[in-house]
Amino acid sequence: MPSADILPMRRSAPDFAGQFSAALLTPDAPAPDLVTGPRGKRAEKRYNVYRNNVTVSLIAALSSIFPAVERITGADFFRAMARFHVRETPPSSPLLFEYGRDFPDFIDRYEYAQDMPWLSDVARIERAWLDAYHAADAPALKPEALAAIPPEDLGAVTFQPHPSTRLIASAYPAVTIFAMNRGDGPVGRVENRPEEGLITRIDDEVTVRHLPPGGAAFLGALLSGECLAAAVAAGLEAEPAFDLSGMIGEMIAAHAFSTIRAFSHVEMEIFNVEHA
Amino acid sequence: MANVSMTNNLPMETESILRFPTFSLAGQAGTSFKPEHLAAISAVSGPQGFFEVHAENYMGAGGPPHRALERVRRDHPISLHGVCMSLGGPQPLDKDHLKRFKTLVDHYEPALVSEHLAWSTHVDTYLNDLLPLPYTATTLAHVCDHVDQMQNAIGRPILLENPSTYVLFAESSMSETDFIREISRRTGCGLLLDINNVFVSATNHGFSALEYLRDFPLSGVGEIHLAGHAEQEDDEGELLLIDSHDGPVADAVWQLYEIVVARCGPIPTLIEWDSKIPDWPVLRAEALAAQAILDRHASDRETFHALG
Numbered sequence: 098m099p100s101a102d103i104l105p106m107r108r109s110a111p112d113f114a115g116q117f118s119a120a121l122l123t124p125d126a127p128a129p130d131l132v133t134g135p136r137g138k139r140a141e142k143r144y145n146v147y148r149n150n151v152t153v154s155l156i157a158a159l160s161s162i163f164p165a166v167e168r169i170t171g172a173d174f175f176r177a178m179a180r181f182h183v184r185e186t187p188p189s190s191p192l193l194f195e196y197g198r199d200f201p202d203f204i205d206r207y208e209y210a211q212d213m214p215w216l217s218d219v220a221r222i223e224r225a226w227l228d229a230y231h232a233a234d235a236p237a238l239k240p241e242a243l244a245a246i247p248p249e250d251l252g253a254v255t256f257q258p259h260p261s262t263r264l265i266a267s268a269y270p271a272v273t274i275f276a277m278n279r280g281d282g283p284v285g286r287v288e289n290r291p292e293e294g295l296i297t298r299i300d301d302e303v304t305v306r307h308l309p310p311g312g313a314a315f316l317g318a319l320l321s322g323e324c325l326a327a328a329v330a331a332g333l334e335a336e337p338a339f340d341l342s343g344m345i346g347e348m349i350a351a352h353a354f355s356t357i358r359a360f361s362h363v364e365m366e367i368f369n370v371e372h373a
Numbered sequence: 374m375a376n377v378s379m380t381n382n383l384p385m386e387t388e389s390i391l392r393f394p395t396f397s398l399a400g401q402a403g404t405s406f407k408p409e410h411l412a413a414i415s416a417v418s419g420p421q422g423f424f425e426v427h428a429e430n431y432m433g434a435g436g437p438p439h440r441a442l443e444r445v446r447r448d449h450p451i452s453l454h455g456v457c458m459s460l461g462g463p464q465p466l467d468k469d470h471l472k473r474f475k476t477l478v479d480h481y482e483p484a485l486v487s488e489h490l491a492w493s494t495h496v497d498t499y500l501n502d503l504l505p506l507p508y509t510a511t512t513l514a515h516v517c518d519h520v521d522q523m524q525n526a527i528g529r530p531i532l533l534e535n536p537s538t539y540v541l542f543a544e545s546s547m548s549e550t551d552f553i554r555e556i557s558r559r560t561g562c563g564l565l566l567d568i569n570n571v572f573v574s575a576t577n578h579g580f581s582a583l584e585y586l587r588d589f590p591l592s593g594v595g596e597i598h599l600a601g602h603a604e605q606e607d608d609e610g611e612l613l614l615i616d617s618h619d620g621p622v623a624d625a626v627w628q629l630y631e632i633v634v635a636r637c638g639p640i641p642t643l644i645e646w647d648s649k650i651p652d653w654p655v656l657r658a659e660a661l662a663a664q665a666i667l668d669r670h671a672s673d674r675e676t677f678h679a680l681g
Contacts, residue, residue, distance in 0.1 A: 115495065117505075118498070131507070142613070143577075151501060156500070186498065191429055234434075354633065
């Protein structure tokens with residue numbers, strides 16, 4: 098019996114997938130030697146069908162995740178940019194709705210997008226939009242839940258975010274640009290200022306709201322599990338005229354949270370909103 | 374003591390078991406389910422055949438896709454069609470993906486579950502296409518292991534679909550039909566016969582589609598796929614067919630279909646249409662054309678096997 102290290106390599110070694118896939122995302126590489134047409138015919142064009150399927154379908158996936166970015170750049174610019182990204186960072190999950198998480202950072206580095214510094218934040222909003230769309234179902238906090246808490250316990254209340262809730266802070270008017278380009282309505286001039294956006298899902302509808310000053314600091318604190326008093330302090334630090342009651346109304350209307358938890362000195366209660 | 378406390382949680386179990394009605398899809402024609410058709414499907418009273426969905430599109434945690442599929446599943450049988458398990462690849466299956474697949478099967482209780490004789494993931498790159506494999510003793514062993522693993526994970530047999538291919542592998546030592554027959558024999562899986570794929574591969578590789586069908590283990594077929602294809606040229610300028618799912622079923626494919634149904638009886642048949650998707654009535658009309666053929670052969674049951 099020969100020892101393992103002098104056995105010849107089998108021609109049908111399990112590496113066919115390695116050889117076949119190596120040239121798929123490399124446009125100039127020849128078709129791998131292991132494939133052929135019938136009766137030994139050449140297979141360059143035949144192999145290219147697979148190469149084309151892979152690249153074109155992944156570009157199409159990015160196009161469906163980032164329609165506002167595509168509308169802003171135009172289809173040709175978008176396809177060229179997406180093709181670079183697909184080759185550099187193909188998906189690592191078979192779930193294509195998870196793809197494109199690295200695309201905003203790629204846009205930041207993309208040479209031809211440098212005169213659109215806000216474009217990556219528009220992409221971040223679109224990526225968050227799709228996360229909200231597929232997020233787990235959960236009840237939304239009802240206004241009565243907060244009203245039921247004794248005033249002296251309000252400051253210690255913490256909030257459980259709805260699984261769809263995302264927050265985006267941009268140094269540019271990315272929320273306005275997103276809203277203007279997500280559909281096919283008219284576009285116009287946009288005042289250049291920082292914007293913060295709240296992405297949530299109300300029943301089955303994903304919504305993107307433009308937050309008032311201090312809103313993102315306040316909601317960011319609540320989303321990270323801080324109590325209401327700490328979140329108010331964060332909101333006021335960001336914006337001295339922070340409108341707390343307006344913001345609470347807005348976040349409840351947006352279905353940003355699912356449940357609240359109130360700590361009193363005698364008991365801990367969880368207010369589940371579904372049956373409140 | 375234990376007996377007394379054990380009975381308390383039973384109602385929850387019963388509720389989850391009875392979530393969706395059980396429908397038979399014997400002798401029925403169905404269509405790919407596209408969310409843009411939901412309103413049109415719901416507007417028509419009565420069942421509209423069966424619906425097939427790509428499993429991966431419903432692997433998100435929640436949200437609108439699940440509402441749409443639950444709505445369809447309430448009134449129709451569904452077929453859960455996986456497109457990226459990568460059964461044909463040499464590497465081990467993705468355990469997370471197996472778990473997600475099982476969750477879907479448990480939740481939606483599909484009438485059929487199917488996957489492809491193809492691969493789509495290499496190392497950790499998902500290539501989003503149904504890629505071909507050589508047919509050898511080694512690849513056969515891998516595919517059988519993978520089919521076993523998937524069937525064990527979801528707790529029921531799958532239907533394995535024959536591929537459409539554009540290239541051949543010099544190292545292949547078995548015919549595709551022998552390869553598929555052997556997988557079915559070793560793993561007990563059923564088969565999904567895609568007649569458009571047979572026609573596409575036969576044209577691309579210069580063999581007879583009829584002979585392929587004669588060699589195919591038809592007694593194991595639990596579902597048939599029909600779809601449209603597109604035309605290109607190969608390296609010598611000869612016709613190369615592309616499995617594009619973007620148009621009506623070709624006449625030649627309808628003819629092969631009629632031959633198969635005449636021989637095997639009314640096997641559940643799906644019209645696949647995945648891009649350039651038409652309005653619902655156009656897609657439904659293709660399914661009704663298949664239904665007419667199924668109905669014509671409704672009594673030809675001598676070799677018909679109800680799988681699952």
